[in-house]
Amino acid sequence: MTESFRILSRRDFGKLALAGAALASAPGRLFAASPPDTKLHGLSAFGDVKYPAGYERFDYASPEAPEGGRFVFTVPNWVLNQAPDTFDTFNTFILQGNAPPRIELLYEGLMLSTLDEPDAIYCHLAESVSVSADGNTFRFELRPEARFSTGAPVLAGDVAFSYRTMKAEGHPSLAIALAEVAEVTAEGERTVAIRFTGRQTLPTALQALSIPIVPESFFKDRRFTEGGFTEIPGSGPYKVGRYIAGRFIEYEKRADHWAKDMPFSRGLDHFQTIRVEFFRDRQAALEAFKKGDSTFREEFTTRAWATEYDFPALRAGRVKKAQIPGEKWPRFQCWALNQRRQQFVDARVRRAINLCFDFEWTNANLLYGLRVHSQSPFENSDFVATGAPSPEELALLEPLRADLPAEVFGEVWRQPVSDGSGTDRRLLREASTLLQAAGWTRKGSQLVDAKGTVFRLEFLINDPEQARVYGKMIENMKLLGIDASMRLVDAAQYQDRQNRFDFDMILGAFSFNGTPTREGMGLFFGSAARERNGSYNYPGTASPAVDALIDRIGEAKSRADLVTAMRALDRVLRWRLDWLPNIGSPGHNIAWWDMFGFRDEKPDYGFPVERLWWYDESKAKAAGRA
Numbered sequence: 001m002t003e004s005f006r007i008l009s010r011r012d013f014g015k016l017a018l019a020g021a022a023l024a025s026a027p028g029r030l031f032a033a034s035p036p037d038t039k040l041h042g043l044s045a046f047g048d049v050k051y052p053a054g055y056e057r058f059d060y061a062s063p064e065a066p067e068g069g070r071f072v073f074t075v076p077n078w079v080l081n082q083a084p085d086t087f088d089t090f091n092t093f094i095l096q097g098n099a100p101p102r103i104e105l106l107y108e109g110l111m112l113s114t115l116d117e118p119d120a121i122y123c124h125l126a127e128s129v130s131v132s133a134d135g136n137t138f139r140f141e142l143r144p145e146a147r148f149s150t151g152a153p154v155l156a157g158d159v160a161f162s163y164r165t166m167k168a169e170g171h172p173s174l175a176i177a178l179a180e181v182a183e184v185t186a187e188g189e190r191t192v193a194i195r196f197t198g199r200q201t202l203p204t205a206l207q208a209l210s211i212p213i214v215p216e217s218f219f220k221d222r223r224f225t226e227g228g229f230t231e232i233p234g235s236g237p238y239k240v241g242r243y244i245a246g247r248f249i250e251y252e253k254r255a256d257h258w259a260k261d262m263p264f265s266r267g268l269d270h271f272q273t274i275r276v277e278f279f280r281d282r283q284a285a286l287e288a289f290k291k292g293d294s295t296f297r298e299e300f301t302t303r304a305w306a307t308e309y310d311f312p313a314l315r316a317g318r319v320k321k322a323q324i325p326g327e328k329w330p331r332f333q334c335w336a337l338n339q340r341r342q343q344f345v346d347a348r349v350r351r352a353i354n355l356c357f358d359f360e361w362t363n364a365n366l367l368y369g370l371r372v373h374s375q376s377p378f379e380n381s382d383f384v385a386t387g388a389p390s391p392e393e394l395a396l397l398e399p400l401r402a403d404l405p406a407e408v409f410g411e412v413w414r415q416p417v418s419d420g421s422g423t424d425r426r427l428l429r430e431a432s433t434l435l436q437a438a439g440w441t442r443k444g445s446q447l448v449d450a451k452g453t454v455f456r457l458e459f460l461i462n463d464p465e466q467a468r469v470y471g472k473m474i475e476n477m478k479l480l481g482i483d484a485s486m487r488l489v490d491a492a493q494y495q496d497r498q499n500r501f502d503f504d505m506i507l508g509a510f511s512f513n514g515t516p517t518r519e520g521m522g523l524f525f526g527s528a529a530r531e532r533n534g535s536y537n538y539p540g541t542a543s544p545a546v547d548a549l550i551d552r553i554g555e556a557k558s559r560a561d562l563v564t565a566m567r568a569l570d571r572v573l574r575w576r577l578d579w580l581p582n583i584g585s586p587g588h589n590i591a592w593w594d595m596f597g598f599r600d601e602k603p604d605y606g607f608p609v610e611r612l613w614w615y616d617e618s619k620a621k622a623a624g625r626a
Helices: 156-169 172-177 202-210 282-291 302-307 347-355 359-365 391-403 425-437 464-479 491-499 518-525 544-555 559-576 617-622
Strands: 042-044 070-073 111-113 120-123 126-131 137-142 181-186 191-196 238-244 248-253 273-277 296-298 319-325 331-337 441-443 446-448 456-461 483-488 505-511 579-581 587-593
Touching (some): 070 296, 111 202, 120 126, 137 156, 156 172, 156 181, 156 191, 202 518, 282 296, 331 347, 347 425, 347 559, 347 579, 359 464, 391 544, 391 559, 456 464, 456 491, 464 483, 518 544, 518 559, 544 559
Parallel strands (some): 070 273
Antiparallel strands (some): 126 137, 137 191, 181 191, 238 248, 248 273, 296 587, 319 587, 331 505, 441 446
16 A cells, blocks of 8 residues: 655654654753763764764765766655645745655755664754753854855854744744744854753754754845745755756755765765656556656555566566665554544544454455554554553553543553454444444434434545555445545645644554654644644644653653653553554565665665665666666
């Protein structure tokens, strides 16, 4: 099946709220070896950073690789207001509009994260960072060589402007990342101080240190929220090249990039041109890849992976395919049932709807046995709860007992296992019982409540493949008396309705950081995000107990504390079923025209192929692609 709904990349723009880390609120642990106000080259939520001062490059970089060539693909992930199937603005920093993915390659932050550490960040536009004794003020000295693409230097005033404006007018993800920033002050041309409220956790502060910096002068006569196709200048390695709105965009590597020889850039970003193709139809995108119009593809549709990757170029060895391991961070694909609508408020209703999905039948008959049934919103991580609560988890859960389902204190919720028939009568009887207990009774062929209101459910989709995979689930809902349907809409309408929470049921796929933050978890599961348009609390979760556990995530003093708090949250979310865990994959299914070089080992915390791979002319000639 396809997962091309909203997949968020952890590494884009460093550590945004969507993918940011949050942990201990004790800055002394990080800086124990350094007196306050010591100039540092990197920071970490857990103590030591991997790369020492004076490091030459990141281990996953390839400085020996050649420069040049083209990389053409449809994106497997995106952030903020970006969309994979169309674009109508270059402004990715706001909620309105659809920006093209990878436009983040134009921008840089004060610090940046790595692909082989879960929680460390290193100086980028900043030459050094120092931290006050109370951990509330981070002071940066900017690199004198740092330049925007206009040639203008990156100055403290640009940093202060970017922080103030993105907090006040930026995309909700940026605003939440900056929520605890109290003041940003330019203390000279190249010295800037970021002061926090004191309510931040250490990693909350760290995630705010990587937001993109833009030139204040560009907005002298423009509104920050303005859309359109005027490129907002950045200091990053690429600039916008050719484009046709909604069809393709090319990013061209800048020969004058100020940081091209810096350690954090060395051995990365090899391609001269990165071209992103846009297709409204998945099949059209696949056919373009088969013809060689695009040269890399990550496949999310199991039917296509099982049956359509047997074309002449692949049989001849000119195209390669492989499954490679996923990253070491939590990810999930789940349905959201919108609790802003009354019929989904009762958890028994949500459990009943989940029972209508026969995974065993779907996997065997439609997904070629290639998927696994997800149990948790935090799959592929240490944060997945198992068995009964540990004593440490109980210590967090007991004070919240009054606001929790009783089942939370027993064995963790697990997915039902069907008989594989597609219409498991036992599970449907259980679903019917749950609906009746929630106040829904059968009236003829329909379910109605005490007022006679018919139970209706519309599953909003943006890909016909979802209709194929989940059609049986809709049929099972109808057997129970639910007036269930699917509505396929175009990309712009889907994005708009998603942002405004105008849906009954929607499917989402996300990745989190390996060290989740209080703010990041709050954006998905916290009460404060329930009515914030553009947040990712699609189900409308509003639970004091969930909020309290999110706070405990922010209070963790060690990774062990974090794991305990996350497992307790996982346990609660799974019994509440705000998000219905759906289908998972063991890794990346990728195919590429054999014209690229790459390292055999991929980093554990990111897979930006367009930044790691390079054009290999000898391979390209052999594949007929030179």
